[in-house]
Amino acid sequence: MIITKVKVIHFVPVTCNMVKGLMPWKVSNARRLADPTQKTDCGYKSGARLCISMDSWWAAFNYHLSAMPFLAAIDSGIMGISPENVTFLPPSKDQMNFCYTISSCRSSFPEAMKKWNEFYQHIQSPSSGFEDLLKYLWAAHASSLEMAHKNFDNRLKCYSKQEADFANNWALFVDYLAPPLFPTTLTRTHEFQKGLPTRILVSGDETHFIGDFTNFQNIVLFALSFLHKVHKYTVPVGIPVEAPHIRVPCVGVGPQPQVVGGQNKQGLKVGGASMSRDSWKEGRG
Known part of the structure; x- marks a missing residue:
């Protein structure tokens, strides 16, 4: 990634920051980003523990919930960085399922980028209240998750049935958190995140x-x-429900x-x- 200039933005205190509340478990639970195929030691104790596997379902979802919002923030003007000055390096596989610049994200994921941009525009509005911001945050979050599901759910076949079931269950739970506008502040989510598993099932x-x-x-x-x-x-008839997890051999699984x-x-x-x-x-x- 190349960044030539950064403008300091003073957000609300970290304990009240609704974006940071989504991050602690994903950051501290690095083992969930390990190589599910076990072809490499990426993410395991025997290798680079902070390595992020290109085959990780969780890592792909995190990309859509971190890199894309970051690029949308730049696009909104809130960070004072020129869009031309930021480019992410592509992975060695599945390049078409990601975006690396603001223009490529707009082209590949227009709806998600639009919703993230709207969220940042409302952050800059003095009239926006906390509940209003939560509404736009969850709309953007859900849009990113929808794109990630379409592109990366095939990676779940590389995991055990237990981990794949947990991934689907967790994604569904997040869907249920969006309508009531669950406040994703750091203090509110910290206690709950103690209940999440600390390793891949x-x-x-x-x-x-x-x-x-x-x-x-x-x-x-x-x-x-x-x-x-x-x-x-x-669930009412007509609304899709995930198919049962079928163990299809994943190339390279140890x-x-x-x-x-x-x-x-x-x-x-x-x-x-x-x-x-x-x-x-x-x-x-």
């Missing part, structure tokens, strides 16, 4: 009873899975890493009550 992880996850993390996985089931069986810490023998604590793995199986049968 692997085959052998028994969802909701993962030994190296906290009770809160297991509860969140259970809740996201439950939301997806409710959505699937109550053996799945072993589950760390084994299964959680003590079960899952919900609402102050303890639920064993066996009793939960009986209850869901």
Whole structure:
């Protein structure tokens, strides 16, 4: 990336910043950006832990939720940078699924760029309130996610069924956060993000009873899975629902890493009550 000039913009304090609230888990959970095919050590302890794999579903989505908004901010004039002075370097594959300049983003993803630009225009308006900004932020966020789904959902075949299910469940949950205009401030999202998994799920992880996850993390996985089931069986006719995850061989996939810490023998604590793995199986049968 080439940037020749940057203008300092004084946004609201970081704890109230609605954009920064979307970032902590994505930044701190770098292992989710690792190579799902395991052809390389990109993102793993044995290699470059901060490496971002070109095959990562999560990384591709993050690009649409970070690089594109950044270019749209420049396009809006809020950063005081000339559009001609910023260019991203393309990856070695799937080049057509990304954009690298403001003009290429406008051409490839016009609706998403339009919505991000509208968000930044309203940031600069003295009459814009917090609720108004949230409305435009979520509209832009949803538009970027829609484009990412179209271009990159085929990458989920490179993951275990558990991780692919979690990715779909998480994306659906974000869709449900948009209509009520969930305030994505750093303070509001920090506590919730403690419940998100800290590593890629692997085959052998028994969802909701993962030994190296906290009770809160297991509860969140259970809740996201439950939301997806409710959505699937109550969604009105005509609205598409994701197809079941089918394990299609992904080129270069190596053996799945072993589950760390084994299964959680003590079960899952919900609402102050303890639920064993066996009793939960009986209850869901």
